Amino acid sequence: MxxxxxxxxxxxxxxxxxxxxxxxxxxxxxxxxxxxxxxxxxxxxxxxxxxxxxxxxxxxxxxxxxxxxxxxxxxxxxxxxxxxxxxxxxxxxSTVEGSWPLTQGLHNQKLFSTGSMVLPEALELPSRPEGFDNVVRMVMSGELSEPSKIVSVCENFWNGLVKWAAEHDYVISTKRIPF
Missing domain, CATH: 3.30.460.10 (Beta Polymerase, domain 2)
Structure with a gap:
């Protein structure tokens, strides 16, 4: 058969x-x-x-x-x-596009082993913005049914990301059209 x-x-x-x-x-x-x-x-x-x-x-x-x-x-x-x-x-x-930092771990110079291991392996990176771990754990657990909790965790992560970016001399562009 x-x-x-x-x-x-x-x-x-x-x-x-x-x-x-x-x-x-x-x-x-x-x-x-x-x-x-x-x-x-x-x-x-x-x-x-x-x-x-x-x-x-x-x-x-x-x-x-x-x-x-x-x-x-x-x-x-x-x-x-x-x-x-x-x-x-x-x-x-030679091109860095939108998803490249996520899949390649640009800041930590990390090449993830597979797409399905990006999040678990990202939790092991030495340099992570405050709030990142909580977002990753929430997504990995599938606990996405409480909108107020999701907003709170994402807000905390965004604040941590802004601080982390400034500490590492990254510029977060919020222009609607970047050119």
Whole structure:
């Protein structure tokens, strides 16, 4: 019987699939490839029996910039391969956008292990604004049914964030249109 969805796969099977994907990328893009890499839990060696495969493929710069992602599920496993030309990758790496500090732990120079671990791992960072821990614990617990408590905790965090930002020479811009 064929099951749809994730199936328990060993690390060796997952790595074999990574090599298979890399071979296919070489067939499709050939000499345009500058680099192929694996990221996420597979690259860190923390992948579990149901982890997905995340890879990137960097192409030489050409007259057209390349920036797209293949994402698919092949029966028991899921994979995502980002394909970018070098110019797009360098532009992305040099850009700080709205969610970047959250996902990368900019101030503490922390790279979180997974999206689902951002909040628990953020509680371990050495520099946190006053009130941050209470907001994080409230969200993680799911206790979000009392509006007055939510407002109070958020107000405390905002005040702590303003103070923390000033202490670290960060400017919080509140302009409606920042340019």
């Amino acid at each position: 064929h099951m749809n969805g994730p199936v328990n796969i060993s690390r060796n099977e997952r790595l074999e699939t990574c090599h298979e994907i890399a071979s296919r990328l070489h067939e499709v893009y050939g000499e345009k490839i500058l680099a192929i890499g694996v990221y996420g839990s597979v690259s860190r060696g923390t992948d579990g029996p149901f982890s997905d495969i995340e890879m990137f493929c960097v192409l030489n710069e050409s007259s057209e910039s390349v920036d797209f992602s293949y994402e698919w599920s092949a029966g028991p496993w899921k994979a995502e391969v980002e394909v970018r030309s070098a110019d797009v990758l360098l532009k992305t790496a």
